[in-house]
Amino acid sequence: MKIQVLGSGCKTCKKLYEITQKAVAELGLSENVEYITDIQKIVAMGLMQSPVLVVDGKPILIGFTSDIEKIKKLIKGN
Amino acid sequence: MSIFYPVKLLADWLTYSVFIITPKTLLADAVNFFIYDTIKIFILLGVIIFAVSIIRSYLPPEKIRAVLSHKNRYTGNVVASLFGIVTPFCSCSAIPLFLGFIQAGVPLGTTFSFLVASPMINEVALILLFGMFGWKIALMYITSGLIISILSGIIIGKMKVESLVEPFVYQNTVNRNVDLPSMSRKERITYALDYTKDILKKVWPYILIGIGIGAWIHGYVPADFLAQYAGSGKWYAVPLAVLIGIPLYSNAAGIIPLVSVLTEKGVSMGTTLAFMMSVTALSLPEFMILKKVMKIKLIFIFAGIVAVGIIFTGYLFNLVI
Numbered sequence: 001m002k003i004q005v006l007g008s009g010c011k012t013c014k015k016l017y018e019i020t021q022k023a024v025a026e027l028g029l030s031e032n033v034e035y036i037t038d039i040q041k042i043v044a045m046g047l048m049q050s051p052v053l054v055v056d057g058k059p060i061l062i063g064f065t066s067d068i069e070k071i072k073k074l075i076k077g078n
Numbered sequence: 079m080s081i082f083y084p085v086k087l088l089a090d091w092l093t094y095s096v097f098i099i100t101p102k103t104l105l106a107d108a109v110n111f112f113i114y115d116t117i118k119i120f121i122l123l124g125v126i127i128f129a130v131s132i133i134r135s136y137l138p139p140e141k142i143r144a145v146l147s148h149k150n151r152y153t154g155n156v157v158a159s160l161f162g163i164v165t166p167f168c169s170c171s172a173i174p175l176f177l178g179f180i181q182a183g184v185p186l187g188t189t190f191s192f193l194v195a196s197p198m199i200n201e202v203a204l205i206l207l208f209g210m211f212g213w214k215i216a217l218m219y220i221t222s223g224l225i226i227s228i229l230s231g232i233i234i235g236k237m238k239v240e241s242l243v244e245p246f247v248y249q250n251t252v253n254r255n256v257d258l259p260s261m262s263r264k265e266r267i268t269y270a271l272d273y274t275k276d277i278l279k280k281v282w283p284y285i286l287i288g289i290g291i292g293a294w295i296h297g298y299v300p301a302d303f304l305a306q307y308a309g310s311g312k313w314y315a316v317p318l319a320v321l322i323g324i325p326l327y328s329n330a331a332g333i334i335p336l337v338s339v340l341t342e343k344g345v346s347m348g349t350t351l352a353f354m355m356s357v358t359a360l361s362l363p364e365f366m367i368l369k370k371v372m373k374i375k376l377i378f379i380f381a382g383i384v385a386v387g388i389i390f391t392g393y394l395f396n397l398v399i
Contacts, residue, residue: 010170039173046256048139048178050170060259062138065272 001031003075007051009037012064016051023071082118089114108297115209115289115335120278122205123285127277130201131270134164139175140256146184146192151235154188159227162195163220172367181252186243187235194227194384198359202281202331207354210338218395219351226355226387233383242376284332292339305344315349316392320385323356333357347399352392359384 005020007013017035024033042052045059053061053071055078065071080086093099093110100106142161149157172193179189199220208216240248261269308315326333334354341350365377 008170008173010168012170039177040250042174043177043181043252044250046140046178046253048143048171048174050174062258067272 001029001075001078002034002054002056003031004034004036004054005051006036006038006042006054008039008042010050013037013051015066016053016064019066019068020053020071020075023068023075026068027072027075029075082114082121085114085117085121088117104297108293111296112289112293115293116286119206119209119285119289119335120282122209123202123278123281124274126201126205127274128270130164131273132266134166134273135261135266135269137161137164138258139165139171139178140258142192143179143182143184144255146179146188147182149188151185151187152232154185155191155228155231155235158184158188158192158231159195159199159224162192162227163199163224165192165196166200167197172364173370176368176371177247177250178252180243180247181250183251185235186240187231187233189231190234190380191227191231193380194230194359195223197361197364198227198355199223200358202277203334203354203358206285206331206334210334211341215347215351219354222351222391222395223355223359226359226384226391230380230383230387234380237379239376239379242373242379244371244373247371281331285335288332288335292335295336295339295343299343301342302344304340308340308345308349310346310348310396315346316352316389316396319349319353319392320356320360320388323353324360325362326357346396348392348394348396351395352388355388355391356385359388 003020003024005013005017007016014035017033021033024031039050042048042050045052045054047059047062049062051064052059053074055075058078060074060078061071089110092113093106094101097109099109142158142165146154146158146161175196176189176193179192180186204216204220207219308319337345337350337353341347360381365381368377368380
């Protein structure tokens with residue numbers, strides 16, 4: 001499974017990256033979370049919001065959330 | 079009877095019975111004003127930000143883009159400006175929005191209409207204007223904001239300045255049809271509640287400080303004191319207000335309670351509206367970020383056209399109100 005956080009490099013994007021790392025650790029997964037600040041990648045997916053949580057190339061969360069349970073559920077569901 | 083009558087009663091009770099301040103004194107006026115305004119503004123903010131967030135959950139920028147790329151030039155400018163009202167603007171979303179619009183084939187002028195309207199006409203500014211000045215001023219602000227964003231976009235579109243956009247922007251094209259994860263009603267409500275909490279958390283200190291200083295001025299500075307410096311007869315008041323507004327973006331929430339009191343002390347309404355528009359629409363951090371995707375010359379053209387629109391609006395309202 002490939003887990004990525006795409007963002008413009010702003011504060012909220014970094015926060016989502018940190019929360020996602022924590023969520024992955026709490027789920028007991030060994031995957032590394034990748035943090036990508038290339039905005040063109042977000043736009044290429046057809047999206048215009050930042051940050052985006054992507055699992056295996058598919059956006060599963062658009063925009064920020066601080067709800068770690070929600071992130072865990074989304075990662076597990078994909 | 080105003081729907082805020084209970085708030086008035088509460089403010090009176092707190093001022094005179096709980097804090098035991100003698101009525102009709104300057105201090106009583108200031109404290110009463112502070113309590114009443116604070117409660118009223120926060121009720122309005124909570125309710126309206128929540129409502130706008132629900133609407134917004136149905137209108138993400140990706141959907142707006144799908145509509146805009148089918149519109150012709152002039153309707154595109156109008157629709158883009160209207161969509162700008164419900165779209166929140168933060169400097170971190172400016173670049174993805176710009177790239178996403180342009181690369182999906184939305185014309186440059188239409189994109190600029192959106193870029194002007196989105197920060198200028200936002201629900202926080204509108205609620206505060208409504209709360210402090212009433213619905214007429216809030217409506218005037220929306221109307222003139224819309225006209226400025228529509229016209230700025232049309233003018234920039236006519237100028238054919240595509241060459242001033244960084245070349246890499248046009249080298250990519252993107253698919254404009256995208257499947258977004260769908261949201262249940264419960265998710266929309268959670269989203270709206272989170273968003274409302276988030277905004278309130280961000281703006282409350284500024285609003286309190288703004289209302290606090292406002293309450294002090296309300297109580298202690300003589301009425302019309304500022305008229306001699308910034309009344310409608312002073313030609314330089316409007317451009318000066320616009321200039322002062324440019325670096326103040328992040329504090330928009332605190333500035334409105336403050337300017338409402340300045341108006342009471344003699345600053346004319348047109349000058350106040352121009353100041354507000356400058357605070358929201360012309361933002362230094364946004365300009366810095368836009369440098370990633372366009373040449374400085376285009377940023378100056380964009381800022382210049384919007385500034386002229388705002389100054390014109392300021393003079394116009396100074397003449398008619």
